[in-house]
Amino acid sequence: MERAIRFYKNAKHEWYADIPEWGGDIADLQMVEGADELLNWIAVAGDECKLLMADAPIEDAEILDLVYAREENLGGGGDYMLEKFRGEFKNHKLWLCHVTEFVFKQLPERIYFREIK
Structure with a gap:
């Protein structure tokens, strides 16, 4: 599955994922614990970026490997x-x-991503 997702910084410079169909709390869409740092690398000095993300290989992709699935608590x-x-x-x-x-309908072992200009 492939999905384009826009990420943006709010007025407090906190990163969020823009997922219109998300029915939960907006706080759930905040990017924290290292994901925010990665978005800073991608966006450089900008306040938003768009990524093509996939659970199968895509051309010119960076790769995230799952090391630990966290329990709900x-x-x-x-x-x-x-x-x-x-x-x-x-x-x-x-x-x-x-x-x-929610996005991938599972927790992928690997997530492939690349910036969309």
Whole structure:
């Protein structure tokens, strides 16, 4: 499955995913615990970016590997590792909450992504 998702910073410089069909609390769409740092790398000095995300390989993609699926009482979702970003070794850990399962209908073992200009 492939999905284009826009991410944006609010007035407090906090990152959020723009998922119009999400029926839950907007706080669930906030990008925290390393995901915000990754979005800062992608957007550079900007306050928004759009990513093509997929649970199967896509051309010119960066790769997030699932290292731990969190139980619901720990926030759900999963901890992912980004080994490399734009060819540079990062070994960056980030958390993607249960909204990831809403988007992909599962918690993917691997998430492929690339920026859409």
